[in-house]
Ligand SMILES: Cc1cc2nc3c(=O)[nH]c(=O)nc-3n(C[C@H](O)[C@H](O)[C@H](O)COP(=O)(O)OP(=O)(O)OC[C@H]3O[C@@H](n4cnc5c(N)ncnc54)[C@H](O)[C@@H]3O)c2cc1C
């Protein structure tokens with residue numbers, strides 16, 4: 001699997017560390033137990049498109065948001081997490 | 093037909109024309125007392141115990157492909173009960189005891205082979221951790237022996253003892269551990285359940301649930317709707333997908349694990365060996381192939397195939413502990429999709445939805461659990477209360493904080 005880092009170009013996925021589904025958003029500190037349970041433990045775990053965080057450990061040390069299909073491993077896009085957050089109109 | 097030496101000899105004398113299909117291929121009935129979704133080892137063992145142990149015979153197993161086409165038929169066949177935590181120890185030992193009488197129970201040769209499982213250690217701290225694990229096992233009446241380097245050398249002279257980074261200092265041995273023939277397990281449970289009246293319905297994918305009020309009262313399948321008093325899910329790596337059909341979100345991710353088989357060799361590796369420093373484990377099949385594996389690929393996947401970096405990693409682990417493996421060629425490798433639960437332990441519990449029961453989260457260790465999973469899930473379905481040996485494997489343990497975190501590595505599926 002090749003991941004095209006926006007800073008370094010196409011690199012072997014082995015250079016990256018996977019940090020999971022990008023969808024869960026940390027709740028506010030006072031959001032309560034149910035919100036934190038949901039954030040820490042529950043996952044959509046989709047069979048299909050997913051957006052996820054990868055860390056370019058053996059490269060630029062940047063964090064990227066990868067849009068990938070879990071059924072085929074096909075990657076649609078890779079953007080820096082900051083850019084992904086701006087595109088969503090919020091800070092992450 | 094009951095299998096026996098006499099039936100085999102009689103059959104041999106008549107040209108082996110006596111063999112019959114081992115189970116029927118029934119059309120689904122409109123309704124059952126209990127429908128089990130998923131015809132892997134766990135689903136079939138559940139149906140078998142519903143009938144054999146709890147006397148409930150109006151049961152169907154609904155499988156989207158053919159039985160055993162999931163992880164049951166693609167795992168590395170290791171069975172053991174060398175666990176540490178109260179939530180796991182009695183459960184896996186129940187399973188070990190059921191393995192030990194499985195062939196007699198099922199009247200089927202599942203090739204249970206107690207050839208021993210040896211976990212190597214490479215440092216003082218690892219030795220201490222294994223000593224603790226062994227003590228925990230022995231306190232529960234489970235066999236465990238801490239071997240010295242010399243004792244391991246006598247058993248397995250071909251390992252690399254003087255590896256510069258990970259010298260082998262000794263190992264934790266469970267002699268009662270070993271392997272079983274994975275397909276045989278599936279076929280054995282299928283045949284035994286069928287003989288007790290259970291309908292095994294293949295090529296029927298569950299595509300939705302029938303609901304009345306808040307309750308689940310059956311399943312929609314590609315072969316029509318089937319009503320059920322209760323529905324039990326045992327769909328291994330597809331748990332989130334099927335649960336989504338019922339509107340349920342779970343503490344589970346799906347990950348791919350690969351397995352490898354070498355060309356056939358003469359008897360070489362006696363028992364199962366695990367390399368405690370990397371992640372590598374190996375045994376030799378009765379056909380002679382070395383069967384080995386290592387880490388999961390490390391990211392969510394439903395692809396049922398792996399990627400090259402993990403193949404390299406597994407082979408490096410093999411070379412580090414057993415350099416002679418470099419002389420053997422890899423014949424096949426493949427991947428299976430598993431549930432990774434957020435604490436690395438399984439879930440056998442009711443769900444918040446009436447009528448729906450959950451058997452899931454087996455991570456990469458669920459084959460050894462097959463007999464106990466069937467027994468305890470059947471207990472839950474039949475009696476509506478947990479079996480005592482599976483009572484801590486609850487769904488709400490993540491909410492309450494009572495996680496069963498066998499490896500002490502936290503809620504990161506990619507670390508199990
Ligand atoms: C490569 C590999 C090596 C492993 N090695 C070991 C090992 O050495 N020791 C060990 O203890 N464990 C091991 N495991 C784990 C073990 O194989 C699994 O935990 C266990 O087999 C899961 O239970 P099961 O047998 O019921 O699952 P499966 O055999 O996967 O059964 C689930 C069934 O559900 C069916 N299904 C899914 N969705 C639907 C639907 N919508 N409708 C109807 N049916 C559906 C599937 O087709 C499948 O047949 C390994 C796993 C892998 C992938």
Ligand SMILES: [Zn+2]
Pocket residue numbers: 005006007008009056059060061062
């Ligand atoms: Zn980079």
